Amino acid sequence: MINRPDNHDLLMEARQVLLNSLTPELTGARKYEALMIANVMSMAIRELGQNEQAKVEEADQAVSTFLEARSQPNPNVEGETSLAEAIRKRRLEGREPALRDVLQTLTEARLGINNPSYLKR
Amino acid sequence: MPELAEVFSQFVVHQSGARSAKVIEFEKLSGGAIQDNFGLSLDIEGGGHSGLQEFVVRQDAPSGVSESLSRPEEFRVLEAAFKAGVTVPEPLWLCEDLDVSGQLFYVMTRAGGSASPRQLVKSDLTGEQRCIIVRRLGAELAKLHTVRPPMRSLDFLTLPDQGDAALSRVAIYRRHLREIAEPHPVLEWALNWLEDNTPEPGPTVLCHCDFRTGNYMMAGEKLTAILDWEFAAWSDPAEDLGWFCSRSWRFGANEREAGGVGEKQDFLDGYREAGGTGIDPAAVSYWEVMALVRWAMIALQQARRHISGEQRSLELALTGRMVAQMECDLLTQIQELEDNQ
Numbered sequence: 001m002i003n004r005p006d007n008h009d010l011l012m013e014a015r016q017v018l019l020n021s022l023t024p025e026l027t028g029a030r031k032y033e034a035l036m037i038a039n040v041m042s043m044a045i046r047e048l049g050q051n052e053q054a055k056v057e058e059a060d061q062a063v064s065t066f067l068e069a070r071s072q073p074n075p076n077v078e079g080e081t082s083l084a085e086a087i088r089k090r091r092l093e094g095r096e097p098a099l100r101d102v103l104q105t106l107t108e109a110r111l112g113i114n115n116p117s118y119l120k121r
Numbered sequence: 122m123p124e125l126a127e128v129f130s131q132f133v134v135h136q137s138g139a140r141s142a143k144v145i146e147f148e149k150l151s152g153g154a155i156q157d158n159f160g161l162s163l164d165i166e167g168g169g170h171s172g173l174q175e176f177v178v179r180q181d182a183p184s185g186v187s188e189s190l191s192r193p194e195e196f197r198v199l200e201a202a203f204k205a206g207v208t209v210p211e212p213l214w215l216c217e218d219l220d221v222s223g224q225l226f227y228v229m230t231r232a233g234g235s236a237s238p239r240q241l242v243k244s245d246l247t248g249e250q251r252c253i254i255v256r257r258l259g260a261e262l263a264k265l266h267t268v269r270p271p272m273r274s275l276d277f278l279t280l281p282d283q284g285d286a287a288l289s290r291v292a293i294y295r296r297h298l299r300e301i302a303e304p305h306p307v308l309e310w311a312l313n314w315l316e317d318n319t320p321e322p323g324p325t326v327l328c329h330c331d332f333r334t335g336n337y338m339m340a341g342e343k344l345t346a347i348l349d350w351e352f353a354a355w356s357d358p359a360e361d362l363g364w365f366c367s368r369s370w371r372f373g374a375n376e377r378e379a380g381g382v383g384e385k386q387d388f389l390d391g392y393r394e395a396g397g398t399g400i401d402p403a404a405v406s407y408w409e410v411m412a413l414v415r416w417a418m419i420a421l422q423q424a425r426r427h428i429s430g431e432q433r434s435l436e437l438a439l440t441g442r443m444v445a446q447m448e449c450d451l452l453t454q455i456q457e458l459e460d461n462q
Contacts, residue, residue: 036435043442084304087313088295094313095459103307104452110445118446121375 008048015041046113059109066102080106123147128222129161129178136214136228139168150177156192156351157182160231177210180226189351190277192225193217197274198353199229201327206264210346232346238335242372242381250342255383257344258337258365259391266358266397268327278355280325286357287319290411297418301425307448311414314455320359320404328356333370334380359400362392363408368450369416410454417447 005013015038023034046052063079072086083102086092092099111118126147134142146162159178165171181192190198192215199212210229217225235241246254270280281289291312298308329336330352338346364370365388371381379388389400424441426432 033435036439039439040435078304080304080306084306084309087306087309090313094310094317099310100452100456103310103448107307107445107448107452111449114442114445118449 008045011041011045011048015045043113046116052109052112055109055112059105062102062105066098125159125222126161129159129176129226129228130163132214132216132221133161133163133165133170133174133176133228134168137165137168137170139170140166142166145173156180161228175231176213176228177231178226178228180222180224182224190353192227194277195350195353196227197277198327198350201268201272201275202265202329202347202350205268205327207261208344208347209350210348232338234338234340234343234345236335236338236348238370238372238381241334241339242374242377246342246382251377251383252387254339254342254344255379255388256391256394258332258380258382259362259388259393259397260395261344261347262329262332262358262361262365263392263395263397265329266324266326266361270325270355275327275355278327278353280355281322281357284325285319285322286325286355286360287315287322287407287411290360290415291315291319294414294418297422301421303421305417305421305444305448307451308414308417311410311451311455315407315411315414318407318458320401320407323357323359323400323404324398325355326358328354328358328361330354330356330360330364332361332365333367334365334372334382335370357404357408358398359404359408360411362389362400362405363410364412364415366405367409367412367416368454369413369447406454406458410451410458413447413451413454417444417451420444420447 018034018041019038023031023038026034060079063083067079067082067086070086070092072082072091087094087099108119123144126144129147130142130144133139142163142165144161145164146160148160150158150160157180159180161176161178163174163176165174179192179195196212196215199209202209203211210232213228213230215225215227216222219225268275270278282292294308295312298305298312329347329350331349332347336347336349337344338348365380366378366385368375371377374381377383378385385402385405389402389405392400420440420443423437424444427434427437427441
């Protein structure tokens with residue numbers, strides 16, 4: 001089914017209206033709420049974007065590959081859950097650079113959606 | 122609201138031994154999800170507080186549910202801090218009679234100035250002014266940390282297990298993470314690091330436990346009051362110092378490790394020179410890592426309140442999405458500490 005403009009386009013436009021037309025009219029707590037809504041819309045826009053989706057998939061893949069290489073259980077099902085459990089149960093060496101790398105990849109994928117400017121600090 | 126102002130006014134009249142009081146101004150102050158703060162200006166006749174007086178009334182919010190201290194407990198902590206010479210609003214009267222306003226509340230003096238973190242962090246202060254501010258803040262903590270258990274008026278505060286606040290905290294956060302039932306491998310990794318790298322425990326003292334930029338008032342460059350005592354606990358002095366210096370509370374001024382305001386060394390010098398017990402800077406760095414984990418746990422719990430439907434809120438939902446920032450900082454900070462070992 002063709003349903004245009006798509007949700008990415010709709011959200012982009014709605015956010016522009018919110019920021020350019022509505023927010024300047026607001027003050028105090030209402031303005032703060034409008035900015036929170038704009039922030040949420042930014043996250044949703046990025047979450048729908050192909051770049052960020054690809055990064056999330058890469059991060060999930062990196063977790064699976066890491067766990068498989070260390071014979072950890074259920075690497076393909078809920079990889080992050082398995083990784084968290086393996087760390088908690090001390091089945092992985094905390095100082096291993098590859099573990100740090102996979103944790104960094106996961107965090108960057110999440111921040112890429114939630115707050116990409118944080119990565120540039 | 123006018124009825125509430127009159128209720129508080131009559132309470133003050135009764136407590137202060139005044140003949141009468143006229144409400145000049147009454148407003149709800151911003152901040153505080155678990156309690157309401159009201160500004161109350163009164164023109165009082167007679168008694169011990171005669172004349173124009175400005176108070177803050179702090180009372181439980183109707184929906185207030187949290188693990189933080191109750192208002193009476195907070196009042197006792199504030200009294201202890203005030204007696205120790207810490208710059209706090211003077212706690213005046215506690216009301217434990219629910220018939221008065223429908224909630225527990227207390228009245229304290231109102232401090233001037235602003236607690237806005239952005240205003241302070243972005244203000245055009247000289248290096249010397251910054252140094253004076255953070256040394257003063259360090260000195261305030263040193264005064265607070267002279268309060269030590271046992272203390273009958275603070276017997277509701279729990280003591281760290283076996284005198285080790287760090288390991289007690291790790292155990293609590295592990296339990297919280299288990300309860301949240303959502304995978305957070307970075308937090309698990311950080312908790313392992315915290316467990317494996319505990320510093321020698323410091324003495325057990327009264328800690329504010331939320332001592333950070335945004336929770337103290339400044340009038341220009343002068344400290345007027347340290348606020349928000351609802352998380353106070355018996356703990357290790359380094360917990361307060363580490364929380365203040367944590368990356369989460371620098372408000373974008375990451376290079377100024379002491380609360381986004383000044384240098385960490387000046388802050389610690391102020392603490393030591395005011396009589397604070399010998400603090401190992403490595404212990405402060407350790408507690409900065411703990412601070413990141415704690416803030417992540419709080420953010421996860423806030424998001425859970427939204428997700429579970431207990432309190433649907435855009436702000437709580439967004440706080441949940443901030444956890445990745447703390448995780449990013451944890452990876453950076455632990456790596457830096459490992460590299461420096």
